[in-house]
Amino acid sequence: MDNELLIQTEGLTRHYGPHVAVAGLELSLAKGEVLGLLGPNGAGKSSTMQMLTGNLAPSAGRILIDGIDLIDEPLKAKRLIGYLPEQPPVHRDLTVDEYLRFAARLHGLPAREVKTAVERAKTRCGLGDVGGRLIGNLSKGYQQRVGIAQAIVHAPMVVVLDEPTVGLDPIQIREIRALIRELGQEHGVILSTHILPEVQAVCDRVQIINRGRTVFADTLAGLADRHAAPVLMAGLAHAPAIDELRGIEGVSAVEPLPEGRFRITHAEEAGFAERLAALAAERGWGLCELTPERVTLEQIFTDLVYRERVEAAA
Amino acid sequence: MILTIAGNELRRMFYSPLAWAILAVVLFILALLFLVFIENFLTQVQPRFAGMDGAPGVTDSVVAPLLLWAGVLMLGIMPLITMRLFSEEKARGTLPLLLSSPVSMTQIVLGKYLGVLGFVAVMLGLIVLMPLSIAPATSLDWGKFASGLLGLVLLLASFAAAGLYLSTLSAQPAVAAVSSFGLLIFLVILYVSGSSPGSASELFVYLSHFGHFLSFLEGLFNSADLAYYLLFIATFLTLAVRRLDNERLQR
Structure with a gap:
């Protein structure tokens, strides 16, 4: 993966009246990368995507698309983006071909290239045999594909897809995911979703957003690494000094969590948990919880989002 | 780019039965009126x-009178x-296609406006056939005819601009239609009240778009009337661009 950044945002912020939808979001996308934006409902995913595609003006911050400022030179920057909003922006009274031709012309393709571009987009989205049909008569899944075809017809550098698999059946979902992976090879793709396995299936990198902020960002490869290191979650009623825990043989890191809980990373060792329990009993730490941690995206997601909610309530 | 949008708009208009229904009804009514006027002319x-x-x-x-009636009919038809233009796009969520394309807001508004004018041109083309059909049999006053037609074009263009602006305000086409209709009728009422014997008001007559239309019909080409329409159109189109921006x- 090279380091050419297709999208870069600085302090992206958006208010709706007193409500802050996006608060100082930093986001970047490299070429050949699929970035998953994850977040609960109302986290600011859609607002972020609307800002990235020029549908919504940010209250503060900068957006660079391949080095071009979206706010200073919107026409130049928008040429490089393809966008599928939550609801596919299809004209129901046009046929697929007519609609895609219009979308291609609208994105500034010269007339002689339109035909091949439309054919290419149709083939990629599996729309080959519905070109002459009215979009309004197509099923939701096909309309969604027309929406994606519209976003890629002008071969943009960046494709922004807002919940591309919503409302599709499982087979269609698989096809769309395969398409997204394929797109990710030559374009950069940002997609938002709240389906966790989807991120694991198609993304190279994941960024979890909650209440307008990035609460977690890592590559999926990095996630797998976390998975590799054995981690114990320990709850201690009478916790000792953290250095005492760090001093235990085989422990490589200790991270204190609220309410007397600790996240202990240790070396690969079969009987470590047993040894830790014995030690806790011996020294009277009041062990009340000891669970091996399996780092899955789902866990990270629920932990982060839940913790934020608790903090917000406090 | 403007023409791409205009072309698409016009094409989609003719894909909907609404455009055909409107053309059919307007032409039917005007044709009846045309016959009545001829009858009246011949016998009275x-x-x-x-x-x-x-x-x-x-x-x-x-x-x-034919052109005047065309103008009156369009008071009710143009809002439809x-x-x-924009209400339906908002309601169906198709506006992002235009907004995320490399086109400016001005281009979007002008494109859609030209699309409507295209439709108006088709309609006027058909309406004009009626007076033309009697041209071989009588001597028309071509100057007056041209001036009246120009007046009608400007009047309808001003209706379209006002309707376009009002359709950016609402996501419900029906609301947009009713409010445009209200505005257009309001301007007519300004004329009626301004020119009524008891309370004549130069200002009201000046503000109303119908007052300017009538002088065109009398064959009076006044650049002030032309300027009125151009300003009217420019104002509403600018408002529409501002509104969308x-x-x-x-916030």
Whole structure:
């Protein structure tokens, strides 16, 4: 993966009246990368995507698309983006071909290239045999594909897809995911979703957003690494000094969590948990919880989002 | 780019039954009126004024009322044409296609506006066939005819601009249609109240778009009237651009 950044945002912020939808979001996308934006409902995913595609003006911050400022030179920057909003922006009274031709012309393709571009987009989205049909008569899944075809017809550098698999059946979902992976090879793709396995299936990198902020960002490869290191979650009623825990043989890191809980990373060792329990009993730490941690995206997601909610309530 | 949007708009208009229904109804009604005016001219006007100098001719008693009625009919019809411009796109969520394309807001608005004008041109083209059909049999006053037609074009263009602006305000086409209709009727009422004997008001007549139309029908080409329409159109189109830009900035 090279380091050419297709999208870069600085302090992206958006208010709706007193409500802050996006608060100082930093986001970047490299070429050949699929970035998953994850977040609960109302986290600011859609607002972020609307800002990235020029549908919504940010209250503060900068957006660079391949080095071009979206706010200073919107026409130049928008040429490089393809966008599928939550609801596919299809004209129901046009046929697929007519609609895609219009979308291609609208994105500034010269007339002689339109035909091949439309054919290419149709083939990629599996729309080959519905070109002459009215979009309004197509099923939701096909309309969604027309929406994606519209976003890629002008071969943009960046494709922004807002919940591309919503409302599709499982087979269609698989096809769309395969398409997204394929797109990710030559374009950069940002997609938002709240389906966790989807991120694991198609993304190279994941960024979890909650209440307008990035609460977690890592590559999926990095996630797998976390998975590799054995981690114990320990709850201690009478916790000792953290250095005492760090001093235990085989422990490589200790991270204190609220309410007397600790996240202990240790070396690969079969009987470590047993040894830790014995030690806790011996020294009277009041062990009340000891669970091996399996780092899955789902866990990270629920932990982060839940913790934020608790903090917000406090 | 503007033409791409205009072309698409016009094409989609003719894909909907609405456009055809509107054309059919308007032409049917105007054709009936046209016959009535001719009948009236043949039985009433012609016998009475035959041989008089400066008497009202065919153009005054057939063509001018026809164009006037076309204008009156369009008070109700134009809102139906313009309501879909932005309201429907908002309601169906198709606006992002335009907004995320490399086109400016001005281009979007002008494109859609030209699309409507294209439809108006088709309609006027068909309406004009009626007076033209009697041209071989009589002598039309071409100057008056052209001036009246220009007036009608400007009047309808001003209706379209107002309707376009109002359709950016609402996501419901029906609301857009009703409010455009209200605005257009309001301007007519300004004329009626401004020119009524008791409370004549120059200002009201000036503000109303119908007042300016009537002088065109009389064959009076006044650049002040032309300027009125151009300003009217420019104002509403600018408002529409501003409104859509504000939507992106909404706080």
